[in-house]
Amino acid sequence: GQNIDQPTEMTATEGAIVQINCTYQTSGFNGLFWYQQHAGEAPTFLSYNVLDGLEEKGRFSSFLSRSKGYSYLLLKELQMKDSASYLCAAMDSNYQLIWGAGTKLIIKP
Amino acid sequence: DTAVSQTPKYLVTQMGNDKSIKCEQNLGHDTMYWYKQDSKKFLKIMFSYNNKELIINETVPNRFSPKSPDKAHLNLHINSLELGDSAVYFCASSQGGGLAGEVETQYFGPGTRLLVL
Numbered sequence: 155g156q157n158i159d160q161p162t163e164m165t166a167t168e169g170a171i172v173q174i175n176c177t178y179q180t181s182g183f184n185g186l187f188w189y190q191q192h193a194g195e196a197p198t199f200l201s202y203n204v205l206d207g208l209e210e211k212g213r214f215s216s217f218l219s220r221s222k223g224y225s226y227l228l229l230k231e232l233q234m235k236d237s238a239s240y241l242c243a244a245m246d247s248n249y250q251l252i253w254g255a256g257t258k259l260i261i262k263p
Numbered sequence: 264d265t266a267v268s269q270t271p272k273y274l275v276t277q278m279g280n281d282k283s284i285k286c287e288q289n290l291g292h293d294t295m296y297w298y299k300q301d302s303k304k305f306l307k308i309m310f311s312y313n314n315k316e317l318i319i320n321e322t323v324p325n326r327f328s329p330k331s332p333d334k335a336h337l338n339l340h341i342n343s344l345e346l347g348d349s350a351v352y353f354c355a356s357s358q359g360g361g362l363a364g365e366v367e368t369q370y371f372g373p374g375t376r377l378l379v380l
Contacts, residue, residue: 155352184366187368194374195373195374196353196371196372196373196374197306197353197371198269198371199368199369202366202368204366221287239304241306243306244377245366249365249367250308250319251306251308253305253306253307254305254306255303255304255305
């Protein structure tokens with residue numbers, strides 16, 4: 155079956171760095187998406203990886219290892235507004251997104 | 264301008280009623296989706312339309328019927344509402360997507376919070 159695993163909740167301190175991990179098992183693979191979802195709001199696109207390696211975009215970076223079925227989202231210089239859920243989603247061979255349940259990130263001052 | 268909009272934002276109704284949720288996108292996208300996000304926060308695809316044609320129809324009860332009058336609109340009608348239908352329903356759109364060979368970012372509407380009493 156198809157499955158996405160990510161931690162349910164993480165806590166970090168303002169100004170610090172946090173890494174949110176995601177492992178995936180899908181029928182075929184056409185890339186890995188990360189979305190941010192603030193409480194009560196819609197998911198918004200953060201990043202897309204299809205090749206192995208690290209993609210950096212400002213304070214946020216995303217890494218992919220296709221051979222390990224593994225990705226992480228790295229958030230630097232954490233701000234209070236980064237408190238949100240972070241959703242990992244893998245695109246399968248039918249170009250359909252398979253979603254994880256999200257990691258709720260709590261930022262403390 | 265709101266890219267993907269949904270109405271209503273909140274919907275409280277009684278079991279057994281019939282209700283509709285509307286979605287519109289002004290991004291010029293070809294593909295639109297309906298997702299259900301339950302209390303455990305999993306996003307589950309329900310339907311996908313490309314240029315008004317149904318391309319993804321996951322295993323959902325036939326009480327749920329999508330309708331796409333044009334490629335900018337995808338409405339969701341739900342008959343005989345049940346308690347288990349309570350969830351947040353998100354509409355999304357992408358430029359292509361849902362077809363072989365197309366990887367496209369999906370853009371989400373604000374969600375409709377449905378509560379069935």
